[in-house]
Amino acid sequence: MRLAGLMKTSTFRVVALPTEVAEAARRNAADGAPDHAMITADSPTGFPCRHCLRWAQPGERVVLFPYAAIAPGRPYSESGPIFVHAEPCQRHPSTYEFPANFRNGRVLRAYNSGHDMIAAEVVNGSDPEAVVEKLLRNPETAFVHVRSVIHGCYTFKIERI
Ligand SMILES: [Zn+2]
Numbered sequence: 584m585r586l587a588g589l590m591k592t593s594t595f596r597v598v599a600l601p602t603e604v605a606e607a608a609r610r611n612a613a614d615g616a617p618d619h620a621m622i623t624a625d626s627p628t629g630f631p632c633r634h635c636l637r638w639a640q641p642g643e644r645v646v647l648f649p650y651a652a653i654a655p656g657r658p659y660s661e662s663g664p665i666f667v668h669a670e671p672c673q674r675h676p677s678t679y680e681f682p683a684n685f686r687n688g689r690v691l692r693a694y695n696s697g698h699d700m701i702a703a704e705v706v707n708g709s710d711p712e713a714v715v716e717k718l719l720r721n722p723e724t725a726f727v728h729v730r731s732v733i734h735g736c737y738t739f740k741i742e743r744i
Pocket of ligand 1: 632633634635636637667668672673
């Protein structure tokens with residue numbers, strides 16, 4: 584039985600993009616790297632920053648660059664475009680709470696320790712924590728990636744505690 588406010592069982596934590604990756608992207612963009620673009624957000628929900636896990640707001644600048652969510656050298660290796668704020672921002676804390684801005688329109692992909700995708704499930708608002716816990720009930724699941732349903736872009740990672 585779960586009582587409000589008491590001992591919420593936490594089996595996982597949200598892991599935002601490492602700060603060193605965001606800082607490297609900002610440096611590379613400033614240096615004019617051809618695969619890094621500086622963009623000004625022009626919609627309130629089109630430019631998710633993977634470091635603070637908030638939407639960049641219209642007028643804020645973001646860096647667009649490719650990120651290897653699954654590193655090269657494996658069958659499921661994958662690199663794709665992500666945004667981070669162009670200005671320094673505070674990394675989203677590693678907590679059990681699903682980031683408020685990304686409870687909708689996400690697909691959760693479960694990977695095993697060999698980085699093979701072993702399950703995937705779409706989350707739309709209801710209870711993303713429950714879906715994560717369901718995926719983690721499979722002992723084969725080593726970690727979970729959260730991606731945009733529509734664009735497919737990597738959003739953040741979930742690790743077992
Ligand atoms: Zn940010």
